[in-house]
Amino acid sequence: MAGQALYRKWRSQTFEEVVGQEHVTLTLRNALRDGRLSHAYLFTGVRGTGKTSLARILAKAINCLDPDPQARPCNHCAICTAITEGRQLDLIEIDAASNRGIDEIRDLREKIGFRPNEARYKVYVIDEVHMLTREAFNALLKTLEEPPPHVVFILATTEPDRVPETVRSRCQRFDFRRIPTAEIVEHLSAVVKSEGGRAAPEALVAIARRSTGSMRDAISLLDQLLSYGDEVLGLARVEGVLGLVNPQTIGRLVDTIAGADAAAGLALINQLVAEGVELGQLVDQIVAYLRGVLFVRVVQAPDLLDLPQDILEIVVRQAEALTPGVLLIALHEFIEARSALRDQAPGVPQLPIEMAFLRAVLPANSQATAAGAATAAVAVAAPAVGPALPKSPQARGADAPAAAPQPVASRPSSQPEPARPATQGTPPGEPAADLLTAAQAGWERFLSAAGKRCGMKVQAALRSVKEIDVVGQAIVLQFAHAFARDLVTEGGNRAQVEALWEELLQRKVQIRCTLVGETPAPSAAPLLRSAARPENDDEALLRGVQELGAVVTRLG
Incomplete structure (x- = not known):
């Protein structure tokens, strides 16, 4: 005969046994004491935090035969015993993941009007309620709004945002928190001691951390590890079985x-x-x-x-x-x-x-x-791009060959160079410098968004960009590999990249794709056309090939 799993054996049976959810158990006990029972509850939280267990405890408490409300559930009367053993007909548990259609909810509505067989209330526990279809929710809504006086609904879900607002607004909501590591360790220690085993404290801590706040996961892992039969469950065994690194x-x-x-x-x-x-x-x-x-x-x-x-x-x-x-x-x-x-x-x-x-x-x-x-x-x-940051000509510094010194008019060393007037106009390259700075600052955000907008292949190709230049209103991306450049420029990829840059920079830009070492078009020839005169056919052709990434070396 198969043995009972520890997480089932140690399922909480009273409000006091629920670990880490005192804010929920205290509220429910006070409501039962004062007779303020709601017709519908919504239990939300991650897996293994006690939602279904507390739903069963609440079902026992509202039907318990003990005369003292503070002592409910007593776990000794006929109702409590039947619910614990899973044979109480007035507790109906529905798995919404496998019974999610409108037909199942219609069947529920047809039977809900019948009085309870034995208990005071008929309790419907709908687990993973967010899995119901839209039609099923609509069918449930009217019943949930005005249920018979002998019915209590308890809805449980790990994804409350997927439950319609019209359903949530008709329930008392309780959010179950992740259980702290210290409380899980304390509970696991009690389980090990009761099972006649021994475990090192650091081993229990490792189990509790791996469970990430889920008591059921922690007890299941403990059950698996105790089956190895070690005299003392140690950290090395836990790390070996769970694949943890020291x-x-x-x-x-x-x-x-x-x-x-x-x-x-x-x-x-x-x-x-x-x-x-x-x-x-x-x-x-x-x-x-x-x-x-x-x-x-x-x-x-x-x-x-x-x-x-x-x-x-x-x-x-x-x-x-x-x-x-x-x-x-x-x-x-x-x-x-x-x-x-x-x-x-x-x-x-x-x-x-x-x-x-x-x-x-x-x-x-x-x-x-x-x-x-x-x-x-x-x-x-300037955030990193792949293994290195795309660099502008100004930022390359030592990477570029030193420029030849320009001749200057000699002046006596005793006469300092006159200061440039503060009212002097902005240098022509200043807008390009602003665009370059904005492009470098937003590079990581651009890469992250490119994976969602353009796909993983284009994002991988963009990661091979080694340098960023700016020519006029164009961002020049210099790639390390020709195939990456070609991938970005082919089909509609280039248009998507340009649209993404414009969205991030909030300005109109164009994209050029070249290889590292190729000379982009001089900044003195901006891409934006002058409004002084319309461009002729030759100029339009030249601008078109430049936009496609061509480098003009000689005219005429």
């Missing part, structure tokens, strides 16, 4: 980011992959760890983190070494890598993690080698 190892990886040691970090990632670590879980742990470092750096309150003391000391040290800018970039890259794991390359499933790590290391490396605060400020103002 926090010290995650700390070593973050140390390589702080030290800009790309080689050591990549070696550590590949070592974890060789050990069979689940990649999605690895990224989740890295993101959670980096969030802790950022929290300590910004809030300066490490005690608020739920971490062991030895890990907390490492986090505090790393928070002093890493700037918020580097931490934000690292978090963004690893979050992006989590979604990219679904499209991982064959044979190298860890590639998205390696790319995210390298993009996180490069900002740290550039800050470590910066000559001064001004250089660091420029690096923060």
Whole structure:
């Protein structure tokens, strides 16, 4: 005979046994004491927080035969015993995920008028109510608004936003919170002790963190781990079964980011992959760890983190070494890598993690080698694109060959150069500089939006952009690879890219796509036509080929 799962065996049977939802249980007990019973309740919250269990407890409490309202449910009378054993006909539980159509709701409406068989109230518990169809909700609405006096509805859902407002407004809503880690650990300790087992405290903490606030998930994991038969359930067993990475190892990886040691970090990632670590879980742990470092750096309150003391000391040290800018970039890259794991390359499933790590290391490396605060400020103002930031001609500096010195009129060194008058007009290149600054500042937002607007292929092609120039009112994207340039310019991709830039910059712009090293058209020939005279056919042809990315080297 199959044994009973621990999460069923330890399902809460009274209001006092419900863990972490005191704001709900206290309200319901007071309502029962004062006789203020509602005809419909809506329980919302993530899975495993006690919604269905509390629905059954409420059904027992409103039908309990104990004369003292404060003692209900007593779990000894015939009604309470029948509900606990699942044989009470007046408690009707409906799974809306599999009974979601209008026919099931019509059947409910036909039977709802009958009086209860044994209890005082007939209780309908509709689980995952958001799965009902629109027609089913409409059929339920009238009954929910004016139910018979002997009926109580309890609706449970993990997605309350998908429940129509007309339904929500007719129910008393209770939001179930994620259960804190400390309360889950305390409850798991009581379960282990009652089951005759032993577990190390750090093992229970790891289980509680993995459950992310769900008591049912935590007890299910504990049930699985106890089946190994260890004399004492230890942290090593939990990490091995659940695919967790030791926090010290995650700390070593973050140390390589702080030290800009790309080689050591990549070696550590590949070592974890060789050990069979689940990649999605690895990224989740890295993101959670980096969030802790950022929290300590910004809030300066490490005690608020739920971490062991030895890990907390490492986090505090790393928070002093890493700037918020580097931490934000690292978090963004690893979050992006989590979604990219679904499209991982064959044979190298860890590639998205390696790319995210390298993009996180490069900002740290550039800050470590910066000559001064001004250089660091420029690096923060211009977000990274892939492995490097697209650079303007002004920002390339040492990358470009030095220009030949221009002859100047000699003047005595004792006579300083006269200052330029403050009323002098704006230099002709100033609008282009403004456009370039805006384009660089909005590059990360543009890349993020490009994936949704233009597709992942175009976004990947745009990540190969190495430099950004501005010619007149045109943004010149200089690509590292010809195939990436061609992908962006083909079909309607270019029009979508231009429309996205105009939406972000709130101005009319055009896009040119070239390869790194190609010379864009001179800025003295702006793309916008002059209003002084209409352009002739030759000028129109020249402008057209320039818009398509051609570089004019000779005329005539």
